[in-house]
Amino acid sequence: MRNEKEKDLLLKAVDGYRRRLIIVSDEQKIIASNYDRDTDNPDEIIGKFCYEFIYNCAEPCADCIARRTIETRKPYNHMEYIGFKRVKKERCRYSYPIEDGDEIYSAVVMDYEEPGIREMEHQLRRSNAFLHNLINSAVDGVIAADMNGKIIIFNDAAAEITGYTVDYALEHLDIRRAYPSGVAEEVMRLLRSDEYGGQGKLKGYRADGMNKDGHVMPISLNAAIVYEGDNEVATIGFFHDLREILEMQSKLRKTQIQLLQAEKMSSLGKLAAGVAHQLNNPLGGIMLFAKLILEDYNLPDGAMEDINRILRDAQRCSDTVKELLEFARQTRREMQPLDINKSLSRTLFLLESQTIFHNIIIQCNYDPNLPVIPADSQQMNHVFMNIILNAADAMDGNGKLSISTGQVPENDRIFIEISDTGCGIPDHILPHIFEPFFTTKGEGKGTGLGLSMVYGIIESHGGRITVESDQENGTKFRIELLKHQDGGPQS
Numbered sequence: 001m002r003n004e005k006e007k008d009l010l011l012k013a014v015d016g017y018r019r020r021l022i023i024v025s026d027e028q029k030i031i032a033s034n035y036d037r038d039t040d041n042p043d044e045i046i047g048k049f050c051y052e053f054i055y056n057c058a059e060p061c062a063d064c065i066a067r068r069t070i071e072t073r074k075p076y077n078h079m080e081y082i083g084f085k086r087v088k089k090e091r092c093r094y095s096y097p098i099e100d101g102d103e104i105y106s107a108v109v110m111d112y113e114e115p116g117i118r119e120m121e122h123q124l125r126r127s128n129a130f131l132h133n134l135i136n137s138a139v140d141g142v143i144a145a146d147m148n149g150k151i152i153i154f155n156d157a158a159a160e161i162t163g164y165t166v167d168y169a170l171e172h173l174d175i176r177r178a179y180p181s182g183v184a185e186e187v188m189r190l191l192r193s194d195e196y197g198g199q200g201k202l203k204g205y206r207a208d209g210m211n212k213d214g215h216v217m218p219i220s221l222n223a224a225i226v227y228e229g230d231n232e233v234a235t236i237g238f239f240h241d242l243r244e245i246l247e248m249q250s251k252l253r254k255t256q257i258q259l260l261q262a263e264k265m266s267s268l269g270k271l272a273a274g275v276a277h278q279l280n281n282p283l284g285g286i287m288l289f290a291k292l293i294l295e296d297y298n299l300p301d302g303a304m305e306d307i308n309r310i311l312r313d314a315q316r317c318s319d320t321v322k323e324l325l326e327f328a329r330q331t332r333r334e335m336q337p338l339d340i341n342k343s344l345s346r347t348l349f350l351l352e353s354q355t356i357f358h359n360i361i362i363q364c365n366y367d368p369n370l371p372v373i374p375a376d377s378q379q380m381n382h383v384f385m386n387i388i389l390n391a392a393d394a395m396d397g398n399g400k401l402s403i404s405t406g407q408v409p410e411n412d413r414i415f416i417e418i419s420d421t422g423c424g425i426p427d428h429i430l431p432h433i434f435e436p437f438f439t440t441k442g443e444g445k446g447t448g449l450g451l452s453m454v455y456g457i458i459e460s461h462g463g464r465i466t467v468e469s470d471q472e473n474g475t476k477f478r479i480e481l482l483k484h485q486d487g488g489p490q491s
């Protein structure tokens with residue numbers, strides 16, 4: 001048995017003990033406690049329910065350790081988890097049984113710090129900070145959400161891709177709003193199925209995301225469901241914006257098509273030049289001898305008519321041969337300083353009077369400071385004439401033709417844009433329009449040599465020609481030509 005002195009010292013030790021100690025009855029009332037002489041008022045502690053005093057709650061806690069100790073006569077402890085990101089430090093509580101005759105009480109020690117717990121907390125906080133940095137420095141967007149859609153992780157890349165701030169996303173964003181309608185549900189369905197990378201996982205899935213402004217963007221998504229036991233507790237997704245990659249792929253595809261086109265044009269050009277040369281001499285002979293017959297013989301009217309017909313058709317063949325040679329760049333170019341604005345005006349002047357242009361509104365926007373460039377004026381007229389005639393055909397004589405010129409800011413070129421509000425060029429036709437003899441016009445209406453010639457002329461000038469077309473807005477041809485013959489500054 002302890003003597004009075006020992007009891008007194010023990011009581012003092014308990015009072016001086018730096019942690020709160022309370023003795024709880026089976027009614028969960030506090031019947032004793034240690035006191036801090038400076039701050040404690042025993043009346044505010046003794047007689048209160050433990051849950052009132054500890055948690056300021058009106059109801060007993062569901063997992064009350066004091067009650068469990070009283071019921072089982074065993075010690076228990078309770079430790080709150082330390083949450084991720086927002087570190088929550090909670091006190092630990094231990095309860096020990098105190099038996100007093102038949103009575104059993106629980107002694108609850110609060111705020112008990114086990115030696116090393118601080119170190120554990122410190123390490124946990126450090127690894128939390130490390131994880132946080134890791135997730136934040138990821139190039140991919142990382143978003144985790146609980147099963148109600150509330151965002152619990154949102155890294156800087158996710159903020160950059162979606163346009164939401166991290167704070168806003170954590171406070172207000174629902175994961176479903178990061179996708180167009182129905183997509184989040186579909187992602188969940190796929191996550192739960194084993195279609196993409198096994199159940200609970202989604203690998204390299206091409207989905208649509210939605211940014212803050214409501215714009216849909218293509219994303220590549222790797223996602224997983226986070227389980228606790230068998231329960232789904234969260235989802236986490238790693239994603240990146242595919243817009244740049246898709247744009248690059250499309251540019252690459254266009255360049256490949258252009259290269260193919262250039263190759264095809266070059267071999268067709270050689271073939272055409274060969275055929276044209278072969279035809280040129282006999283054609284010259286046909287025309288010469290037909291003219292001689294007309295002059296030298298006194299032929300009846302019917303025969304004269306036939307010979308004239310031969311001459312006209314031979315002339316048409318000769319024109320086609322000339323165009324072919326032009327296309328194959330076998331004719332000589334005469335490069336002279338040329339004012340492109342004037343050249344366009346001249347072409348328009350010739351065309352405007354034709355019936356097909358009567359109901360076409362022509363809008364010109366010429367750059368008054370356009371420099372004079374080295375070009376073959378005859379060939380340029382051909383180019384503009386062909387493109388403008390095609391535009392008029394496409395608009396069926398009704399619509400708007402816009403022509404503009406300017407200087408390309410980033411290089412040493414000028415540009416000419418000719419657009420129409422016509423029928424547009426269907427996607428499957430677009431890759432063929434510069435091919436010789438490609439035409440969609442009926443027999444006798446088009447030879448299909450117009451644009452192939454245009455292409456050949458622009459190429460031989462060191463320029464380039466591109467086309468954009470859609471069936472709603474019409475077609476736009478853009479030509480770029482060098483300001484100086486060698487592409488460098490003029491000496």
Ligand SMILES: Nc1ncnc2c1ncn2[C@@H]1O[C@H](COP(=O)(O)OP(=O)(O)OP(=O)(O)O)[C@@H](O)[C@H]1O
Binds near residue numbers: 391420423440445448
């Ligand atoms: N502005 C345009 N709008 C719609 N389609 C166009 C346009 N320009 C060209 N095309 C299409 O490209 C095809 C080829 O044009 P191209 O000028 O080479 O030949 P064509 O006009 O048919 O015949 P040609 O010019 O030899 O008389 C046309 O048949 C047409 O289908």
Ligand SMILES: [Mg+2]
Binds near residue numbers: 389450
């Ligand atoms: Mg044409």
